[in-house]
Amino acid sequence: MTIKLDGKSVSENIFTKLKSHIALLASKPTLAVIIVGTNAASQVYVKNKIKACEKIGIISNHIHLDASVSQNDLLQMIESLNADHTINGILIQLPLPSHISEKKIIQAIHPKKDVDGFHYSNIGALSIGLPKFISCTPLGILTLLQHYSIEISQKHVVIVGRSNIVGKPLAMLLTNHDATVTLCHSKTPSLENFTTQADILISCVGKPNFITLSMVKEGAVVVDVGINRLDNGTLVGDVSYETVSKLASFITPVPGGVGPMTIASLMENTLKAYKIQTPCM
Numbered sequence: 001m002t003i004k005l006d007g008k009s010v011s012e013n014i015f016t017k018l019k020s021h022i023a024l025l026a027s028k029p030t031l032a033v034i035i036v037g038t039n040a041a042s043q044v045y046v047k048n049k050i051k052a053c054e055k056i057g058i059i060s061n062h063i064h065l066d067a068s069v070s071q072n073d074l075l076q077m078i079e080s081l082n083a084d085h086t087i088n089g090i091l092i093q094l095p096l097p098s099h100i101s102e103k104k105i106i107q108a109i110h111p112k113k114d115v116d117g118f119h120y121s122n123i124g125a126l127s128i129g130l131p132k133f134i135s136c137t138p139l140g141i142l143t144l145l146q147h148y149s150i151e152i153s154q155k156h157v158v159i160v161g162r163s164n165i166v167g168k169p170l171a172m173l174l175t176n177h178d179a180t181v182t183l184c185h186s187k188t189p190s191l192e193n194f195t196t197q198a199d200i201l202i203s204c205v206g207k208p209n210f211i212t213l214s215m216v217k218e219g220a221v222v223v224d225v226g227i228n229r230l231d232n233g234t235l236v237g238d239v240s241y242e243t244v245s246k247l248a249s250f251i252t253p254v255p256g257g258v259g260p261m262t263i264a265s266l267m268e269n270t271l272k273a274y275k276i277q278t279p280c281m
Ligand code: GUN
Pocket: 091, 092, 093, 094, 095, 116, 136, 137, 165, 262
């Protein structure tokens, strides 16, 4: 029997706990959410993040900038949010328009307000096993696996996708939890030779039906980070769910798997940022 990893319900439990915790605070955590331009997927993600804030009592400061905003103006805005003591967390939805350097923008966020965990000081801290802010999708995946008591220590985790925001930090996080991690990517030859060895297979490539039945070991735990919209409007992951779900021991659905867990981790990180920045609570 295959068990569905229900990120929706696990995230709801986390929201409930965070809400009661936040209700007891003397003031409310505040998250600045910046979106540049009109990327349809980004608008949906940002809307969901703001909705989660409202649900649990985090104040969100939604900043929508025109796609033509200059890199300098965006950097200045980040500087003023860094200096603003009423703002605990700063999130800049990616991707950014091509005239803006994502690397420069991410590094401009003060590490103590970097609730996405993308700044190199937070990535570096994770890499030496002393994490501060852990990137939200990797942290959400860890929380989901732990919720279902899925053993990570001594397991072979194969990650397909080496992005700076998911694949790489996830590899470090699960290595810190004593998994043996293989990080594969678009230039890995004979990918299936690796994926079929996985006790836990995690795909974060962003291509529909990329992981097919023959690439998965029977009984594997399958985690699908992909959120791909087909031409007919339906949302699908990277994994051929219909077939792979018959072989896997546990599998995340899309939607309702990793996505809500990413948002739950963002809420946790924002509360953490508030606590770091707020003396004498
Ligand atoms: N774009 C896709 N995923 C993310 C994320 O987790 N954080 C931000 N800021 N942008 C994203």
